[in-house]
Amino acid sequence: MAQSPDLSRQHSQGLKDRFLPFSLPSQPPDITNWFSSYVYESPESLGLPDPIGSFMLHQEDESETQEPPECEKNTFMDLPPYDTKNPLVQVASDDFYSKYRVNHVDKDGFVPVKKVNISRNYDQISSRKLTAYNEEGQDGLSQMQTAEDYSSRRKNNGSTKKEQFARTPYAQPKKKVSLRKLLGEDFVASHSNLILSDSKGCEGVDGSSMKKIDMLPVSNIDKEKIADQQVVQLWGDVNAQDLKEPNSRKEDPVHESESVLPMNYGSTAFRTATNQEVHEPSSPTLQGKNGALMEEDGCWIQESETMHCNSNNNVESCRGDDLMLESESSLQVNYGFAASMTATDNQEIHELTLLALQGKNEALVGENKSCVRESDTMYCNADKGENGSRQMEPTCFDINVQVPKETNGFISIKCRGKREGSVHGLKSSSPSEAATTWKGNNETLAQEDQTHGGSRNALADISNEEEIPDEWQCPRKAKADIGPPMKQLRLDRWFRLLNSQHPQSLVQVPVPFPSPGTLVSSLEQQQPLSGSDASSIDVIVCKLYAKFTIKDLGALSILCGIEVRPTSNGLLLSQQNAMGGWAGRLLFDSSFHRRSLSHEATLLESHKPYPFARSSPRLAWFYEECVQKRPCCHNTRKPCVQSTTKLGEYIGSILGYPSNGVTLFNVLGKDASIVRWLWFVRLKNSRSGLPPKDVERFVFVIDGSVTFSNGSLIDHKLPVSMLMNYTVLLSSELALQIDSRIVWQADSYVYLPPNVEHTLKSDMAATVVIFERRHASLENYHPEQIIGSTAKQPLLETPGEVFELRKLLPTSAHYDFNIHIMDFQPGEYLNVKEVHYNQHGLLLLEGQGIYRLGDNWYPVQAGDVIWMAPFVPQWYAALGKSRSRYLIYKDVNRDPL
Numbered sequence: 045m046a047q048s049p050d051l052s053r054q055h056s057q058g059l060k061d062r063f064l065p066f067s068l069p070s071q072p073p074d075i076t077n078w079f080s081s082y083v084y085e086s087p088e089s090l091g092l093p094d095p096i097g098s099f100m101l102h103q104e105d106e107s108e109t110q111e112p113p114e115c116e117k118n119t120f121m122d123l124p125p126y127d128t129k130n131p132l133v134q135v136a137s138d139d140f141y142s143k144y145r146v147n148h149v150d151k152d153g154f155v156p157v158k159k160v161n162i163s164r165n166y167d168q169i170s171s172r173k174l175t176a177y178n179e180e181g182q183d184g185l186s187q188m189q190t191a192e193d194y195s196s197r198r199k200n201n202g203s204t205k206k207e208q209f210a211r212t213p214y215a216q217p218k219k220k221v222s223l224r225k226l227l228g229e230d231f232v233a234s235h236s237n238l239i240l241s242d243s244k245g246c247e248g249v250d251g252s253s254m255k256k257i258d259m260l261p262v263s264n265i266d267k268e269k270i271a272d273q274q275v276v277q278l279w280g281d282v283n284a285q286d287l288k289e290p291n292s293r294k295e296d297p298v299h300e301s302e303s304v305l306p307m308n309y310g311s312t313a314f315r316t317a318t319n320q321e322v323h324e325p326s327s328p329t330l331q332g333k334n335g336a337l338m339e340e341d342g343c344w345i346q347e348s349e350t351m352h353c354n355s356n357n358n359v360e361s362c363r364g365d366d367l368m369l370e371s372e373s374s375l376q377v378n379y380g381f382a383a384s385m386t387a388t389d390n391q392e393i394h395e396l397t398l399l400a401l402q403g404k405n406e407a408l409v410g411e412n413k414s415c416v417r418e419s420d421t422m423y424c425n426a427d428k429g430e431n432g433s434r435q436m437e438p439t440c441f442d443i444n445v446q447v448p449k450e451t452n453g454f455i456s457i458k459c460r461g462k463r464e465g466s467v468h469g470l471k472s473s474s475p476s477e478a479a480t481t482w483k484g485n486n487e488t489l490a491q492e493d494q495t496h497g498g499s500r501n502a503l504a505d506i507s508n509e510e511e512i513p514d515e516w517q518c519p520r521k522a523k524a525d526i527g528p529p530m531k532q533l534r535l536d537r538w539f540r541l542l543n544s545q546h547p548q549s550l551v552q553v554p555v556p557f558p559s560p561g562t563l564v565s566s567l568e569q570q571q572p573l574s575g576s577d578a579s580s581i582d583v584i585v586c587k588l589y590a591k592f593t594i595k596d597l598g599a600l601s602i603l604c605g606i607e608v609r610p611t612s613n614g615l616l617l618s619q620q621n622a623m624g625g626w627a628g629r630l631l632f633d634s635s636f637h638r639r640s641l642s643h644e645a646t647l648l649e650s651h652k653p654y655p656f657a658r659s660s661p662r663l664a665w666f667y668e669e670c671v672q673k674r675p676c677c678h679n680t681r682k683p684c685v686q687s688t689t690k691l692g693e694y695i696g697s698i699l700g701y702p703s704n705g706v707t708l709f710n711v712l713g714k715d716a717s718i719v720r721w722l723w724f725v726r727l728k729n730s731r732s733g734l735p736p737k738d739v740e741r742f743v744f745v746i747d748g749s750v751t752f753s754n755g756s757l758i759d760h761k762l763p764v765s766m767l768m769n770y771t772v773l774l775s776s777e778l779a780l781q782i783d784s785r786i787v788w789q790a791d792s793y794v795y796l797p798p799n800v801e802h803t804l805k806s807d808m809a810a811t812v813v814i815f816e817r818r819h820a821s822l823e824n825y826h827p828e829q830i831i832g833s834t835a836k837q838p839l840l841e842t843p844g845e846v847f848e849l850r851k852l853l854p855t856s857a858h859y860d861f862n863i864h865i866m867d868f869q870p871g872e873y874l875n876v877k878e879v880h881y882n883q884h885g886l887l888l889l890e891g892q893g894i895y896r897l898g899d900n901w902y903p904v905q906a907g908d909v910i911w912m913a914p915f916v917p918q919w920y921a922a923l924g925k926s927r928s929r930y931l932i933y934k935d936v937n938r939d940p941l
């Protein structure tokens with residue numbers, strides 16, 4: 045698609061930089077990638093103001109000396125007060141994201157998302173190495189609160205290549221100081237029980253700043269005092285018990301991990317899910333088979349659960365400002381996509397496109413078998429991938445390892461064969477075993493590649509269920525840190541609870557915001573609906589029928605605060621007035637869980653709009669509220685992203701309509717300029733109404749078939765296609781006849797410009813997903829109706845990516861959104877964590893995998909729905925054994941603000 049000359053120049057410069065091995069980019073690193081890995085769909089292309097590009101692609105040199113521009117100062121001023129009670133869910137002000145993130149993300153590598161409370165890291169005291177921060181020390185949010193801070197940081201940082209890499213978001217190579225070198229081997233050996241602290245914090249972290257470090261016998265150090273330090277390193281054989289107990293603390297925090305994995309986050313994480321692993325430093329996610337005790341209260345978490353916790357003593361926080369000890373032996377923290385692929389010995393590779401190698405020995409990169417060594421940085425998308433599209437040119441810094449010609453040079457996680465004693469390359473190992481396992485050398489790698497012929501294993505499709513027969517339990521209840529124990533109440537319990545406390549309100553609960561014609565007003569005189577009592581349902585159905593003539597839509601399930609309004613065109617289902625309602629909070633908002641029921645009931649009864657019913661500039665904030673702030677299932681085995689299909693079906697079944705009718709699954713922001721509604725409609729003998737005026741509609745058939753007709757009296761069948769590589773127009777009857785033998789594949793779609801007369805009918809059962817949004821019209825650009833089939837859309841180029849991409853709508857300016865279909869084979873993943881202005885509404889059509897949103901990681905599977913606000917860092921890796929396919933809504937071609 046067309047791009048402005050300026051932007052495309054910068055873009056191609058960025059791309060060029062990306063391929064320049066081992067040199068620093070002439071621009072800040074590859075920011076284009078942060079918009080989208082393959083096509084940056086810029087609002088600028090239409091001559092509209094570019095709200096981001098100019099910030100993101102600033103000149104590095106200028107920024108070295110520059111004072112922060114005025115707007116940054118303002119941004120600092122706007123920062124919200126830090127909420128000490130809720131440290132992990134610190135939320136920026138609404139326009140904070142739009143200004144601050146855009147302004148700073150590439151300069152300093154800080155993604156101001158959240159803070160880490162001292163108490164969290166403090167709890168890791170049992171770890172030999174402790175990196176503790178106070179609230180000011182952990183991330184950019186607080187560190188950059190003043191312009192002065194900012195400029196002093198700029199002065200202290202940024203002159204070396206390494207530091208420049210450190211400023212890349214999510215890629216923050218450690219600054220290492222070898223204590224052995226600095227203090228001498230003998231000294232270190234004889235003072236192993238030391239706590240080393242820098243009472244002023246560690247700016248610069250070079251030899252001179254080390255002089256400031258106090259060295260104290262551990263027994264003299266009060267734990268409470270550690271908390272006062274900005275950065276503390278515990279080094280040597282130090283245990284929590286060695287530290288003097290402050291009066292207020294009775295017990296040592298326990299932080300256990302049953303076994304240690306050599307690899308941590310990134311795509312490798314899931315491959316190694318036999319044990320536990322902890323994802324990235326700021327807010328790691330535990331994925332693994334065993335349990336880990338997190339927090340001082342020792343909640344167990346286990347496989348598929350996520351947590352905010354730096355729980356693993358092999359994980360060290362690594363901000364540029366840290367003091368880090370040089371690793372003495374194999375590093376086991378290999379985070380980043382390519383980390384384990386290139387690990388030969390003591391090295392770790394930081395994540396993202398720009399990988400910085402930190403470690404003692406060497407790593408081999410790329411086809412050319414180049415060798416990189418400690419402190420070298422490289423661009424390394426190390427996985428060559430089957431189609432070679434990930435391959436990047438590495439540069440050899442110092443080749444001192446002879447690599448056999450036939451050796452791949454690195455091991456793709458996808459190509460790695462079985463290791464001894466492992467299952468699919470997964471091994472439950474002790475730390476030392478793990479280290480040995482991963483030590484490897486070129487020979488073994490070569491052998492392995494030969495032995496296994498580079499065959500690919502599915503990632504982490506391994507469960508430990510058999511090995512952990514008992515239910516996991518939380519041995520001690522978690523202290524309320526980011527909320528009470530995060531057991532998610534099952535929906536039926538909510539219903540029961542609400543019903544018992546407010547017996548008259550069950551039906552009303554899901555519809556908290558009354559507006560003319562909502563379910564509330566029609567039903568308020570009704571008897572409460574109790575569970576799946578069929579006769580109550582009948583009463584409601586009759587009422588609905590009388591009130592809304594819902595027969596046109598067949599049996600109807602209404603839930604979650606959806607407004608149901610008869611219009612002259614038929615029945616309108618809308619979230620416009622009801623967004624932020626019950627389902628939204630149930631699905632997304634941790635505070636919903638935290639609030640007492642009575643509070644909740646008050647909220648509902650007084651019909652106050654829920655605060656995140658905001659207009660579009662608050663979308664990032666909305667995301668924070670809804671997604672970031674979510675408890676992340678501390679204590680539940682359920683995946684974090686709800687299976688909305690199941691949820692909908694569940695509620696549907698409670699209401700007595702398990703499979704027919706309309707079920708709404710996703711709740712988006714009021715006035716979210718982008719996605720208005722996303723819902724599944726189960727249709728049977730149904731006919732749709734029209735969307736409201738000026739609202740465009742996109743309908744995608746998930747299963748069954750619907751007939752679409754426009755004013756021209758021509759009917760189009762919109763079937764799904766079969767998986768047999770051809771698309772047939774099937775009547776639904778035929779589809780049903782052969783249904784038992786055929787796997788259906790979602791396929792057909794129709795796009796309807798605003799204000800186009802049409803109907804969608806289904807004689808037999810069908811499920812469709814519908815996106816609607818208020819069309820952002822552009823003079824002289826009028827979209828046209830489109831009827832299409834996914835299979836007929838061409839595969840598009842995705843430079844630097846492996847997934848397969850199809851776009852269902854034209855990319856021209858006539859259309860203000862697009863729907864992409866993205867396919868990933870198991871093991872494939874997005875090459876970069878994307879950050880862009882576009883919102884997404886995503887529906888996983890097939891497969892399973894892991895979605896990363898911000899700092900949270902969500903196991904997802906077909907049927908799950910995700911909404912991603914602008915600028916939410918996002919990344920997907922496909923797991924399981926079958927293809928992942930998702931449908932993703934993306935707003936394009938318009939000024940997002």
Ligand SMILES: NC(=O)N[C@H](N)C(=O)O
Pocket residue numbers: 080081864866874878880882884918919920932934
């Ligand atoms: N999360 C995603 O898959 N994002 C897409 N690659 C996109 O932004 O187009």
